[in-house]
Structure formats: C-alpha cells, structure tokens
Amino acid sequence: MxxxxxxxxxxxxxxxxxxxxxDQFALMESTIALALLLHRFDAELRYPPEYMEAVTEATIHxxxxxxxxxxxxxxNAVNR
Ligand code: HEM
Numbered sequence: 001m002x003x004x005x006x007x008x009x010x011x012x013x014x015x016x017x018x019x020x021x022x023d024q025f026a027l028m029e030s031t032i033a034l035a036l037l038l039h040r041f042d043a044e045l046r047y048p049p050e051y052m053e054a055v056t057e058a059t060i061h062x063x064x065x066x067x068x069x070x071x072x073x074x075x076n077a078v079n080r
Contacts, residue, residue: 012059041070 013020020026037043046067053063 040073042073043068043070 008015013023013026046069052066054060055063
C-alpha cells in the first residue's frame with residue numbers, strides 16, 4: 001500500500017526566508033547524476049527493502065546505507 005507523506009514531512013532544503021538558495025540546482029544536479037548512473041549500470045537491492053532502516057538526524061538517511069549490486073550495462077543494449 002502506498003505511504004501517505006504528510007505536508008512538511010520532507011524539507012531537505014529548509015524553509016522560510018533562509019531556505020536553501022541552491023535547492024533547484026541541487027535537485028537538477030542529483031537527477032542528472034542518477035540518470036547518468038542508471039544509464040551505465042543496472043542496480044539491484046542486496047536485501048529486501050523492509051531491511052532498510054531510516055535514521056532522522058540533521059538529515060533523514062539510511063542507517064547502514066542502501067547496498068546494491070551494480071551490473072555494468074552493455075553499450076547499446078535494449079532493456080525489455
Ligand atoms: C542536496 C544538496 C543541498 C541540500 C540538502 C541543502 C540544504 C540546505 C539547508 C537545509 C539549508 C538551511 C536552510 C534553512 O536555514 O532553513 C541550506 C542553506 C543554504 N544553501 Fe543549501 N543545500 C544543498 C545544496 C546547495 C547548493 C548546490 C547551493 C549553492 C549553489 C546551496 C546554497 C545554500 C545557501 C547560500 C544557503 C544559505 C541561505 C540563507 O541562509 O539565506 N545549497 N541548504
């Protein structure tokens with residue numbers, strides 16, 4: 001079942017008059033970085049997603065990382 005995220009549960013760039021100036025740049029940069037990575041590698045989680053624990057500190061992150069198996073994609077391979 002999809003999880004409902006309440007308003008203001010996700011505030012990685014802060015808010016109000018001192019909110020991050022680079023938020024749009026950072027989102028664009030991370031989207032491009034992820035696209036480049038997935039263009040070159042297939043990723044598969046090493047453990048079922050239920051094993052992933054989230055920790056809330058200054059940022060919300062995984063407790064022990066998000067371990068994946070990366071397999072280099074063949075150039076020009078078509079994914080079906
Ligand atoms: C994933 C990347 C980034 C994250 C998670 C992030 C997060 C934040 C957070 C939480 C704040 C404090 C906001 C507040 O006090 O409410 C902040 C402030 C700021 N960030 Fe970022 N930031 C990121 C990338 C960037 C980039 C790429 C730039 C510049 C190109 C940038 C420039 C700034 C500046 C100048 C402030 C101070 C704004 C002020 O005090 O008026 N940040 N950022």
